Amino acid sequence: MEKIHKDLNNSEIVFEYLKNKANPLTAYELLNGLRSKGMIAPTTIYRALEKLTDSGRIHKIESLNAWTVCCENHNKKTAIFEICDDCGNVTEHLDSSFTESIKKLSKRTGFLPNKPIFEIHGQCANCTSSI
Secondary structure: OHHHHHHHHHHHHHHHHHHOOOOOEOHHHHHHHHHHHOOOOHHHHHHHHHHHHHOOOEEEEOOOOEEEEOOOOOOOOOEEEEEEOOOOOEEEEEOHHHHHHHHHHHHHHOOOOOOOEEEEEEOOHHHHHOO
């Protein structure tokens, strides 16, 4: 029972740390930032990330191999991430019409998506305006 409580506590520590960061973090960035909280093993971080991802509180940005806090309850909407290749800013969007288009495509092709998350790389408005 103590291990389950400790895992939950570690998950909350990781979540709070991520919540206070502007950009997604890799597992090793989390580990380095949380050493002072007693997290010294990568497995501790990965376990916490898995619990938080499974509960829908964070997302893994696959192309960056990094995690970020979820913006809100998706209510079965597809997450779309805009990722700035210059400053690293990541913005999450939820769009009902996009979600419906994905559902229609999947129905038409018979494909059953299990994690419909889309990542779009480019430049954010701040970086574009500074050119």
